[in-house]
Amino acid sequence: MSCLRSLVALVPLFVAVAYGQQIGTNTPEINPSLLWEECTFPGLCQKVNGSVTIDANYRWTHNVGGYTNCKNGNTWDATICPDATTCAENCAVEGVDYASSGVFTSGNALTLSLNTVTNSGPRLYLLGADQKSYQMFKLNQHEFTFDVDLSQVACGMNAALYFSEMDLHGGSASTNKAGAKFGTGYCDAQCPSGDNFFNGQVSATSDLLNQANLENNGICCNEMDIWEANRVSNAFTTHGCSQNGPYTCSGAGCQGQCDGNGCAFNAFHQGDQQFYGSGLTIDTTKKFTVVTQFLTNNGLSSGHLTEIRRLYVQNGRIHENPPTQVKGMPPFNSVSQQYCDAQRTIMNATNLFDETGGMEPLSNAFETGMVLVFSLWDDPFGGMTWLDGPGAGSCPGGLDTSGGPVVNVTFSNIKFGNIGSTFLL
Incomplete structure (x- = not known):
């Protein structure tokens, strides 16, 4: 369920921001380093020198060689942006001070x-070693593991880690010299229309254009939410689309393009209210390890995705995801075609999971490779009730700011590799 994340995450950190495509010269872009590991067998892992970049929408974007904003609020500067391609050529995106x-x-x-007063939290992407492209993860018959400390993240907040089918280079092109290093090219299964620039059509020279989104079109792509959570509740969710992304859609034409609600597993919602939370089996007042395994029909990376399995490690113990305890539901403890179909039947909901292809869209995206995304955001309006409210968690609804105006989450010890290779007791 990334709809609210996509909207709230676009709240600017600066007075006027927009996606931009040329490179500004006022603030140098120094991408913070982040080590992660690639594993073959348990204990046999190789460190990778990675780095992160903040989404382009969080950056100051202005006319090339000047200081005039390309866009103020919802209004484009008609002089700088008379048309989509010229706008991309005329706008420069700046580096950022990551600490601030x-x-x-x-x-x-x-x-x-996350600053809960201004409702501003960052969205970041993991870069490859060259810092010119995103790190791509091919997840079929592999597992992805990380540690998380979200003890400060309360009701109405979401510490999210997920995968997006973004372009390897962020749509880098003649009209997008900024590219992945500056966090361009975001898309997800909500087909967000708030993005100010998007990947356009491929020209005769196979140059992927990146043009201004003057028509406020949506940008769609497959999405896998590994982790959407606070200290009360968590969910992992599939979001498939009807075609490979990223691609654009317009207005009502975006409806039904992707499974926006997704097929989710939330232990609380599935009937086990004593598994995850403060002082519970997975004690969210302390750091713990999250393992997600993507299993195929033949046990090979060339196979088709059939199951997404979750494990937790805390205090030297492995905890399997608890099975469903919902009346009429078999005791599933993972996400699969069978689980998603049974869940839709119980909920009597529109089955966009099947209508967009079931597990196949993500299976294809996992084979091509997906970009790792981190974000921290809150929902002062809807209260994040789909994640932690009545039925999904124990929150009454609304944003809990009792911990103060600034909230932190720490993701660490990221590992990727063969099944069973990324964690040790």
């Missing part, structure tokens, strides 16, 4: 800060 944007790294740890 609420981003801190140390070794293999990434800490994000």
